[in-house]
Amino acid sequence: MIIDVRKNILIVGLGLLGGSYAEALHRYGFHVSALTRRQSSIDYAMERGIIDEGAEGVDPELIGKADLVVFALYPHIFIEWIEENQKYLKPGALITDVTGVKCSVVYKVQEMLRPDVEFIAAHPMAGREVYGVENSTSRIFAGANYIVTPTKKNTPDAIETCRELGLLLGFSQVAELSPEEHDEMIGFVSQLTHCIAVTLMTCNEEEHIERFTGDSFRDLTRIARINDLMWSELFIANKDALLRQMELFEAQFDKLKAMIRDGDVDGMRDMMRHSTERRAKFDKK
């Protein structure tokens, strides 16, 4: 273990994810502090005993004490925060994040960052359909994946610390991808699926769907309750990879449509068997 429980951890952005990080890390005995927009979130986290101290907005003293800073902010707010406040960071501090897109964030932050501070990026793939520190719980990490996305600028120590953080938080799997690989993968497994769910939920204005649906429609639209502010930002920030994945999906959908139109039962059955095999393999893991 590289991470030492005597380390001082600062969470910037005490929402669902930030709060869940705080809960998990405080339990290990780390000194956990937090900065966030609303004083009420700090109050709630103090009452619940998941942080040791906290403040609204920016607090140079709290920032200057932290050995490890976790940014749980929207991408553009994270970048602005670094521009304006990196001067307060402790020399030698390690910073990490939870941002769902990487290329458009990682290189920009590493480029502008002070040379005596290191940024190692990560994407904890956990969430809920509800928001805010009031809904935070480290249970969301169980069974979930955590992806570290190092670049050439990162040191082996920072990469290892970031992996350990994922394990400490309780993630079931810690993987490593380049920012480019990450964005392509996330464009597929996460962003494309959200695009599909939103599309499915809005493409047919039928009023009484709930009287006629089975589980399939319910499953495919669970994520159609979506944080429009966050996801529209994430989609734009990963535009190229997402558009590529949308086009792959459409090309395959068109193939299936042509088979249905032409009555090509053999072609359909081949595609369905392939789908069944891939999904079964997935279930085993």
Next chain:
Amino acid sequence: MIIDVRKNILIVGLGLLGGSYAEALHRYGFHVSALTRRQSSIDYAMERGIIDEGAEGVDPELIGKADLVVFALYPHIFIEWIEENQKYLKPGALITDVTGVKCSVVYKVQEMLRPDVEFIAAHPMAGREVYGVENSTSRIFAGANYIVTPTKKNTPDAIETCRELGLLLGFSQVAELSPEEHDEMIGFVSQLTHCIAVTLMTCNEEEHIERFTGDSFRDLTRIARINDLMWSELFIANKDALLRQMELFEAQFDKLKAMIRDGDVDGMRDMMRHSTERRAKFDKK
């Protein structure tokens, strides 16, 4: 109640659905018999005590005793069965089915049926990713929807009996649609969702998806494990409605794609808010 427990019910096709019907109805005290392809399914159902008697293939005597016959067969097998064996049906018998498409089945069967027998069609919207009587359980009906699809040829008594059957089986909601409305609705909520899941599971050959997925990909591809024989038949049997629904979906997907490409954040957020509202309404019901 029109259905009388002294009635003799015959189930033709003892798979997952047929077996689940048998279990539910036998519990009420109906005399339940079954005909199916494999003797081993009959043996299993007898041992489990969910049918009173049964036979492999066609048994004129069993057929002739039944007041109510439930067909739990693939569409084309159901139609063939009627052509070949309706001569054995008891005068005045009522027949119903579980077929997932209606227009291509209901009119054909009603057209060819003896005048002294009535066919009232229904679609129990329940299922599992596993097959066969060995996996049958009437628990799959709890919380699910049952749709009766009468035509002008049906009598009020038959419609009422079919609705009662849905309630007896344990469905949470019994609805009524014309065969045309049913097929359009099912093209949307069930067939389109299966097309999407199969497409999503096969559009990107990435090998290690499971290391990088959250719940969203898992949810959207659960039904990608699909019975290729049954679903390819259902898709073809409902081709026109399904193609219409696929095109509605694609048109909306293209709108979203254009917004992402053009950086139209306001447009995206509008669509996402609409999606969130519609899904929230759905959750309440």
